[in-house]
Amino acid sequence: xxxxxxxxxxxxxxxxxxxxxxxxxxxxxxxxxxxxxxxxxxxxxxxxxxxxxxxxxxxxxxxxxxxxxxxxxxxxxxxxxxxxxxxxxxxxxxxxxxxxxxxxxxxxxxxxxxxxxxxxxxxxxxxxxxxxxxxxxxxxxxxxxxxxxxxxxxxxxxxxxxxxxxxxxxxxxxxxxxxxxxxxxxxxxxxxxxxxxxxxxxx
Numbered sequence: 001x002x003x004x005x006x007x008x009x010x011x012x013x014x015x016x017x018x019x020x021x022x023x024x025x026x027x028x029x030x031x032x033x034x035x036x037x038x039x040x041x042x043x044x045x046x047x048x049x050x051x052x053x054x055x056x057x058x059x060x061x062x063x064x065x066x067x068x069x070x071x072x073x074x075x076x077x078x079x080x081x082x083x084x085x086x087x088x089x090x091x092x093x094x095x096x097x098x099x100x101x102x103x104x105x106x107x108x109x110x111x112x113x114x115x116x117x118x119x120x121x122x123x124x125x126x127x128x129x130x131x132x133x134x135x136x137x138x139x140x141x142x143x144x145x146x147x148x149x150x151x152x153x154x155x156x157x158x159x160x161x162x163x164x165x166x167x168x169x170x171x172x173x174x175x176x177x178x179x180x181x182x183x184x185x186x187x188x189x190x191x192x193x194x195x196x197x198x199x200x201x202x203x
Contacts, residue, residue, distance in 0.1 A: 026192070029061050034188020036069065040076050048087045049079035052134035054191040055198070062195070078139050086143035090130045097123045127169065128154060128162045135194035136201075153201045161197035168193040 033054045040050035053075035060067035097119055104115035132150035137143060154162040168190040175182035 026058075026061070029058065030188040030192040031185045032188065033057055033072075033191055034184045034186065036072055037187050037191060038184045045084060045087055045091065046076070046080055048090060048130055048134045049076055049083050051131060051191060051194070052079045052083070052137050054188070055135040055195050056138070058192055058195045059199075075139070079134075079137070082139075083137070083143045086133075086147070090126070093126050094123065097126060124166055124169075125154075128165050131165055131190070131194050132162070132198065135191075135198040158197070158201040161201055164193060164197055165190075 036057075037050045037054040040053065041047040053072050056075050057067050057072045060071070101116065101119035101123065104112055104119050129147065129150055132154050133143065133147045136150060136153075137146035172183065172186040172190050175186035
């Protein structure tokens with residue numbers, strides 16, 4: 001029995017030793033992916049396709065598949081061709097909600113605090129819906145269909161995952177506020193968070 005316990009302890013130690021480099025490799029891949037995503041999102045309209053390509057890249061990395069910057073670019077081109085209309089609608093919704101928030105904060109309408117709360121909640125919901133859609137969308141799947149699945153997961157099946165993404169957005173905002181270049185690694189961490197949330201929802 002002592003021998004068996006010793007063997008089990010040795011196997012656990014080996015697993016821990018192996019997982020350390022793997023976790024570091026995933027962390028480094030998230031940072032690199034963040035740089036790619038930020039550069040690809042510079043035209044603004046390509047933000048969601050860039051995030052989708054970054055999440056797909058990290059998913060392939062986790063599955064042990066080949067994934068290079070060329071694969072990322074191929075995914076970005078496909079996601080942009082198929083998703084630019086959806087991305088435009090998403091940005092329009094964010095602009096409308098941001099305008100509502102500005103009006104609510106101006107005090108021009110009665111019930112200002114309630115309107116502010118509703119506008120902020122709407123903005124967060126729209127941002128999270130876009131991120132979850134990009135994380136689960138794959139080539140061959142229409143963006144609206146992916147958005148419907150993301151909405152079901154985010155509202156009913158996995159609201160905790162949506163809260164995790166809101167936390168990731170807060171980290172991204174703080175990083176950008178402290179030092180703008182930090183937005184790249186923070187974006188990579190957010191993509192890793194979105195992939196983890198999407199896989200947890202599928203499990």
